Amino acid sequence: MTTAWGWIGPYFIVIVLAILVGPFLASLPLFHHTFLRPLGMNASQVVLFIADGICLLMVWMGAARARYDLHDNGRGQTFLRAILFPAALLLIVLMASRAYEAHGIPVLGPPRQPLYTWLVTGGLIGSASWLTFAWVRHVDALTQAFTRRPRRRQTKQETVPANQATDSVAAVEPAASAPTRPAGTAAVRNGGSPPAQLGRYHVVKELGRGAMGLVYLGKDPTIQRFVAIKTMRLDDIDSAEELKDFRDRFFREAESTGRLSHPNIVTVYDAGEQDGLAYIAMEYLEGTLLSCYCQKSTLLPSKHVLHIVAAVADALDYAHGQGVIHRDVKPPNIMLLKQRVVKVMDFGIAKMATASKTQPSLIVGTPRYMSPEQATGKDVDGRSDVFSLGVVLFELLTGERPFEADNMPALVTRITKAPHAPLMKYRQDLPTRVQSILDRALQKDIPNRYRHASDMAQDLRDVFQVMPR
Numbered sequence: 001m002t003t004a005w006g007w008i009g010p011y012f013i014v015i016v017l018a019i020l021v022g023p024f025l026a027s028l029p030l031f032h033h034t035f036l037r038p039l040g041m042n043a044s045q046v047v048l049f050i051a052d053g054i055c056l057l058m059v060w061m062g063a064a065r066a067r068y069d070l071h072d073n074g075r076g077q078t079f080l081r082a083i084l085f086p087a088a089l090l091l092i093v094l095m096a097s098r099a100y101e102a103h104g105i106p107v108l109g110p111p112r113q114p115l116y117t118w119l120v121t122g123g124l125i126g127s128a129s130w131l132t133f134a135w136v137r138h139v140d141a142l143t144q145a146f147t148r149r150p151r152r153r154q155t156k157q158e159t160v161p162a163n164q165a166t167d168s169v170a171a172v173e174p175a176a177s178a179p180t181r182p183a184g185t186a187a188v189r190n191g192g193s194p195p196a197q198l199g200r201y202h203v204v205k206e207l208g209r210g211a212m213g214l215v216y217l218g219k220d221p222t223i224q225r226f227v228a229i230k231t232m233r234l235d236d237i238d239s240a241e242e243l244k245d246f247r248d249r250f251f252r253e254a255e256s257t258g259r260l261s262h263p264n265i266v267t268v269y270d271a272g273e274q275d276g277l278a279y280i281a282m283e284y285l286e287g288t289l290l291s292c293y294c295q296k297s298t299l300l301p302s303k304h305v306l307h308i309v310a311a312v313a314d315a316l317d318y319a320h321g322q323g324v325i326h327r328d329v330k331p332p333n334i335m336l337l338k339q340r341v342v343k344v345m346d347f348g349i350a351k352m353a354t355a356s357k358t359q360p361s362l363i364v365g366t367p368r369y370m371s372p373e374q375a376t377g378k379d380v381d382g383r384s385d386v387f388s389l390g391v392v393l394f395e396l397l398t399g400e401r402p403f404e405a406d407n408m409p410a411l412v413t414r415i416t417k418a419p420h421a422p423l424m425k426y427r428q429d430l431p432t433r434v435q436s437i438l439d440r441a442l443q444k445d446i447p448n449r450y451r452h453a454s455d456m457a458q459d460l461r462d463v464f465q466v467m468p469r
Contacts, residue, residue: 011062015055022051052099056092063088082138086131093123198279199272227281235276250278256324257347264315266345290331296399305396306464311342313457320382329388330369368401372416372444383449390441398426433463
C-alpha cells in the first residue's frame with residue numbers, strides 16, 4: 001500500500017489542487033474582469049479550462065504509470081493493465097464533455113453543435129468499445145484473480161552427508177520440476193504465489209529453480225533493468241542461533257561475490273532479505289548453457305572448446321585472486337552468449353546453499369565435478385576449481401565424464417583413488433598436449449595440480465594457437 005501511494009499520491013494531490021485552486025482563482029475579481037480578446041474568453045474561463053485540462057492530463061498520466069507498475073501476472077494485475085487505458089480514455093471523454101459544456105470555449109463554437117455531438121459520441125463509443133474488448137479478452141485473468149491457487153505439494157527433504165552426496169541443482173530447471181535440495185540446504189520450502197516485489201525489484205515472473213531455491217525474473221524500476229533474482233527461504237530454520245549463523249554467512253558470501261567484476265563473470269547487483277526470504281539480484285542473461293554441448297551429438301569444435309575453457313579459467317583465476325572460490329564449476333553453471341562471450345554463474349551460491357557450520361559433514365557442490373578434497377569434505381582452495389574445470393574440459397571434448405560410477409559412494413572412491421579415463425580413448429585427433437593439460441588439472445595430489453587457473457588458461461591458448469583452423 002505504501003509503495004502504491006508513492007506513485008498514486010502525486011497525481012491525486014495535483015488533481016485535488018486543480019479542482020480546488022481553479023474555481024478559487026476564477027472567482028477573483030482580477031480574473032473575472034479580465035477579457036482575453038484572442039480567445040473570446042475572460043481569464044476566469046481560461047483558468048477553469050486549464051484546471052480541467054490538468055485534471056485530465058493527470059488521469060492519463062496516472063493510468064500510464066499504473067499500467068507500467070502493474071505486473072503481467074496472468075491474474076488480477078493483468079486484467080487491470082488491460083482495462084486501464086480504455087477506462088481512463090472513457091473517463092477523460094466524459095470529463096472533457098462536462099467541462100466544455102460548463103465553461104464553453106467560444107473559439108471552438110457552442111457546445112451542442114453537430115460537430116461537438118459527433119466528437120463526443122464517437123469518443124464515448126470508441127472508448128467504451130475498447131474497454132469492452134479489453135474486458136472480454138482478459139476476463140480469464142479476472143476469474144483467476146478470484147480463484148484460490150492450490151498450494152504446491154511440499155516434499156520432505158533431508159540433508160545429505162558427505163559420503164552419500166547427490167547432484168545439486170545450480171542451473172535453473174523448469175519450474176514444474178519436483179522440489180529438490182542441494183546437499184546440505186537448510187532452508188528450502190518453496191511454493192505459493194511469487195512475491196510482487198523483493199526489495200526495490202518488481203517480480204515479473206518465475207523462471208525456474210536453482211541451487212538456492214526459486215529463481216525469478218525481476219525489474220529494477222529505477223533504471224529499467226531486468227535482473228535474475230535467486231531466492232532462499234529462511235523461515236524454515238528452527239534454531240535462532242543457526243538462523244543467525246546462516247544469515248551472516250549468506251550476506252558475507254553475497255558481499256564477496258558482489259565485489260567480483262570480470263567480463264566472464266555474471267555480475268551480482270544486490271542482496272537482501274524480505275519476509276523470511278533471502279535473495280540475490282544478479283545480471284540477467286540469455287544464452288546457452290554448456291550442458292547443451294556435453295552430448296556426443298552436440299559437441300562443439302575443439303578449438304571453440306579450448307577458447308571457452310580458457311575464458312572460464314581466466315574468470316576463476318580472477319575470483320581466486322579476490323579470495324572467492326566457486327565450489328561448483330560445471331557446465332550448467334557456464335553460459336555461452338552471442339559472439340562467443342562466456343559467463344560463469346553462481347559464484348558462492350553452492351556455499352550459500354549449505355546448512356550452518358553446526359553440520360560439518362555436509363559437502364558443497366556437484367559430486368561428478370568435485371575434486372578429491374572437496375568430495376571428502378576437506379578444506380578447498382582455488383585448485384579445487386581447477387580440478388572441476390578439468391572435468392568440464394574432458395566432458396566438452398568427449399561427451400563423457402572422466403569419472404563414472406553406479407552410485408555416489410563408488411563415484412567418490414573413483415574421484416579420490418582411480419585414474420581418470422584417458423582422453424585419447426575418445427579423441428585421437430587432438431594434440432597430445434591437451435591430454436597433458438587434462439592430466440595436470442585432474443591430479444589427485446593438490447601440489448601437482450595447476451597452482452593458478454591462469455596457468456591452465458595459458459596452456460590452453462598455446463594449444464589453440466598451433467591447432468589447424
